[in-house]
Amino acid sequence: MVLYEHLVDSLKTQRQKYADNFGEESITGHTTLVEISLISLYNRLINVLDLDAEAFRANGALVATGDLGKSFIGPHQPITLIFLKTPECRLQEEWLREIIDPLIEAGWKVDYTAGTVQDIIAEAEKNIGFLQNLITSRYISGNRKIFEDLDAALEDLLKGRGEEIEGQLRKEWTAGMELVDRPGAWMEPDLFAFPGGIRSITTIRTVLRLSGFRKIDEAVRDGFLNHREGENLLKAERFLTRVLNVLMSLENRSERVMGFPVQRRVAEQLGYSNRGAFSAAEVFMQELHRYFFETSQTLRLLFEKKAKIPVSYESVELEPGVFLRDGRVEIDDQGVELSPELFVRIFLHAAKNGALVGGKTLDLLRGSRHILETCSGNRRVLDELLELVHSDSPVLPVFRLFHDMGFLGDLIPEWKGILGLMQCDGFHEYPFHEHALRTLQEVKKVLGEAYRSDEPELSSIARRINDPRWLYLAALLHDIGKSAGRDHALRGGEMIPAIARRLGMLPEESDMVQFLVGQHTLIMDSASMRDIGDEEMLAHCSLLVGDTIRLDNLLVLTFADLKATGEKAFRKWHQSPMIFLHERLSQILEKGEPRPGLIAERIEQIKQIVQREVSDLMDESQVVARLEDVGPRYLLSMEPATIARHLRMEWELLHSPEPFVLDVTAQDKTWTVTLLSETAPWLLFKTAGLLTLHSIDISAAQVFVKNNGTAILIFNCSPTKAATRPDWESFRADLKRLMEHRFSLDFRLAKHAALTRPAAVNHRPGDTRVIIDNESSAHYTILEVHTADRTGLLYLITKTLADLDIRIYVAKITTRGSRVADVFYIRDHLDRKLSDSEQIEELRSALLYWLDEAYRQSNEGFRKEAANG
Structure with missing residues (x-):
């Protein structure tokens, strides 16, 4: 007889062969190992305990349930067993431990129940989870007749309480469907509870058994499920089993929610790789959501088919x-x-x-x-x-x-390319197919005047849309180009003509949809990343749009797109002057040029509000003078109350010996930091660097330079994950020392970096884009930097500009999840647009080096240091 210690060692060695391999063949091999081990351990009892072999075999049976019962179980899943016995059998706990303990000591988790057929059925009657496990039960060893008695008793239970059980399952399914409306549930889904997940497959198997089918294959052969449904179900079940085993192999074995860090680890373990602009985790999550989608379809259809029509x-x-x-x-x-x-x-x-x-x-x-x-x-x-x-x-x-x-994917095959596809960036709350459906919902809500009170101007514009059909189709297809990765709007626009021909659209209809899809980011990007006072930008936009009908449709689509993306995205609707941009473009499209008095009217409106706010400091003529001293973008971007606060800060700056005025406004866990000071080439990058030094992340920033030399810097900030609430008094003191040239920022940042490990960023070499545009503005060079967000990013960019003595006049820093789009209106040291080709190339090369190559080297250094302990 094999000694106990040798038995455990042998089982442990055999299990370990499968512990780190999550392929289907490995899990199939592991399932066989478990079955053989159970049979051997069960038979071993006779010799170990010196039992009557014939009596022992006649009075008991070993039954597998759950995943082992389905013949596909990984090494990290619990083995669930039933020890069946006859009423005459005096089953003892020590007998069971002789089977269970070697498995547990070898690394498996084992859950078991022992009792007679009546005991097991009684438990199933009061515990639906136990019942669903029992439905997949499978004979392993012992007296098969006892197992057959259990199966017959289970069949009687299902026949007698079938409607009640199905009703309970319907309620659970309905409750689970509520998850699809919960922010974050799509991006970080619960592997069990999300519609189409493991619980849904368990429910399908239960519904099939209630309908008389013990296996999925039987339901397919009988026509209750079609071949495609049956095949997808089996594939989904095996896929989710593999994912579950990776999850359970991680440190937290109770983990069920697929959080972003977990997604990356699971994708790595399952062998996924990057695909174009999408990370391995995003490729994996698309496949996961596709299985969710197919499984959820099947379950919904099963419930619909079994719904009873009243007599x-x-x-x-x-x-x-x-x-x-x-x-x-x-x-x-x-x-x-x-x-x-x-x-x-x-x-x-x-x-x-x-x-x-x-x-x-x-x-x-x-x-x-x-x-x-x-x-x-x-x-x-x-x-x-x-x-x-x-x-x-x-x-x-x-x-x-x-x-x-x-059916939508059958009608428009391109739809399948975005089905389940998502960006793990913390900005988008839904996969692209779900986002598109929600965008369409928002379009219908706008046209139905659901936002009449909250968005009166938008609602008024929407009333002018007489034929919404092409807006509907554009809302549905606006992200169809996401499957191509970068430049999705442009790519989507290129895809529309082929789709339009297949749908039988007329050329003018196709043109409208192609415009809306290809330019659906135009208003958002122009309002949030461009100077609305720039006439060249306005002329370019109006040329792209062409007429006011397209413009009205585009504005509604922009609102719906932002609203359907998520809370962070929708903030841009109120933070950027999109309605006012629409008004200016309408003037150009209707009359061929912007109405000269439009800005003046806006200033007049602001003046009246601001004057009341600052009447204790300055009269009307002083207010007008202060407002005329700053560019149009500032006036169009700020609320009157904010402008009034800035005027008070400027008044304080002019009447104070201090070199700056600082205001910090708290909102939830974020802060708006406003700094007014005399402009200097180093002001922006040093302030940004000081915020980084104090463990403060910059999520957005705006810079305005007034004609009188006063700079207004506005930062939207939050503490880094490693920090708590910022010490603003300490920051103020360091800022004063910095402006008095008593503070070595580079030294402090280098020391800080040596003690701080950079946060992981979803960024690959070559992922940064630097665009230097000398065509869109007559007076400024426009610099765009698109890259991965990270601590100290604004400092790196603005310091590089300062090194080349390039002046920043307007800056707009926009964060979209893990990505940023930073736009700067700049001039050279002689106050001209950048015209020196050597300087332009030097700027581009320097930015790409600091944002890609130097960052990569820094991360590799930290990784090597960690590997070496």
Whole structure:
């Protein structure tokens, strides 16, 4: 007999072969190992305990449940077992420990239940989780007859309480669907609870058993599931098992939520790699969400198919062969020929009647989806689809059903490229397909005047849109180019003509959608990253837009896009003068030039409000003089109350011996830091560097230089993860020493960097783009820097500009999750646009070096240091 210690060592060695391998073959091999080990350990009891072999085998059985019962279990998942016994058997705990303990000591987690058939069924009656595990039970060893008795008793239980169990599962599924409306739930999903996750697959298996099918393959053979559904379910289950094993192999074995750090580790363990502009984690998460999507479709369809129609119901014929019955649209599959336009019109009928599509009809349509795949050029299908969107309620329940059944992807194959695709940047709250659907919802809400009180100007503009069909389609497709990675708006615009031809659109319709998709970031980028007082920029925008109809549609799309992206994105709507930009462009498009008095009217409005705020300090003429001393962008970007506060700060600066005035305003866990001082080439980069030194992150910044030489610096800040609340008094003291040239900033930053490990950033060499534009503005060179966000970034960029004696007149720093887009209006030391090609190339090379190469070398140094202990 093998000694106990040798047995445990052998099991541990065999298990370890599979512990760090998460491929399907490895998990299959591990499952076989567990089964063989259980059979051997069960048989070993006879010799170890000197039992009557025949009596022992006749009175007990070993049964696998859960994942082991499904014959696919990884080394990090718990083994769940049932020790069945007859009423005559005096099963003792020490017997069970002889099987369980060697497995536990070898590294497995084991959960077990022991009892008679009656005991097990009693537990299943009161615990639905136990019942669902029991449904997958499988005989391992012992008396097979006892297992068969258990299976028969389980079958009786399911028949007797089937409706009750199914009702409970429906409630759980409905509750789980609420997760899709929870911010962050898509980007960092719960592997069990998210619709389409592990719990959904368990529910599907339970529903199948309630319908008389023990295995997925049986349901496919009988036609209860189609082949594609069955195949996707098995693939999804195996995929999620692999993911779960990686999760459970990490330090926190109870981890179920796929947080961003976990996503990166899982992707690495499963062998994913970067694809174009998307990281390995993002590639992995797209596949995960696609499995969620397919599984959720199947479960929803199963519940719809099993929904019972009351014996007495009203049936209304909507058109020949199409009926409305008990809140569901159904078709007579024997009396109607299914065409592509009827396929979509079934959903249109549902939308117009406030109904959904019945389960049997959905099942028929799922089996006939090839009809949509081969309807290229059929304009009637597009008309029905757009009418469906128009007729549906703002939350689009029927259109979402059309989408969730996979039909939108059949009609527009390009859609599948963004299905489940996401950016793990903390800025986007949804994968791109879900974001697009929510953008469409927001468009419908705007057009339906849902924002009349909150956004009166936008609502007024939206009323002018007489034909919203192409706005609907553009909202749906505005991010279709995301599958290509960078420059998604441009790429999306290039994809539209082919889509339009397939949908049977007229050239002018295609042109409208192509414009809206290709330019859907124009208003947002121009308002947040450009000087609205720049006439060249306005002329360029108006040339791109072409007419006021397009402009109105574009503004509504911009609002909807930002609103549907998430809270951080939507702040830009109020922080940037997008409505005013729309007004200026409208003037140009209607009259060929901006209305000369527009800025003057705006100043007049501001003057009246500001004058009341600062009447104790200055009269009306002084207010006007101060406002005329600053560029239009400042006036159009600031709220009157903020301008008044800046005027008070400027008054204090002029009447104080101090070199600066500092104001810090707290909001939640962020701060707005405003600094007024006499302008100097080093002012911006040194202030930014000092904020970095005090462990303060800069998420956004604006810089304005007044004609009188006063600089206004505005920073939106938050403490770094390693810091607590900033010590602003200490910062103020260091700022004063800095301006009095008694503080060596470079020395302090170098010392700080030596003690601080840089935070991990989703950034690869060559990921930085530097654009130097001398065409868009007559008076300034426009510098754009697009790169990964990191501590001290603004300091690096502005110090590089100062080294070349380049002056900054307007700056706009915008953070979008893990990415930043920094825009600077600059001139050289002679107050001219940059014209020296050697200086331009030096600027570009220096920025790329500091932001890419030097950063890479720094990170590698830290990694080597960590590896060496």
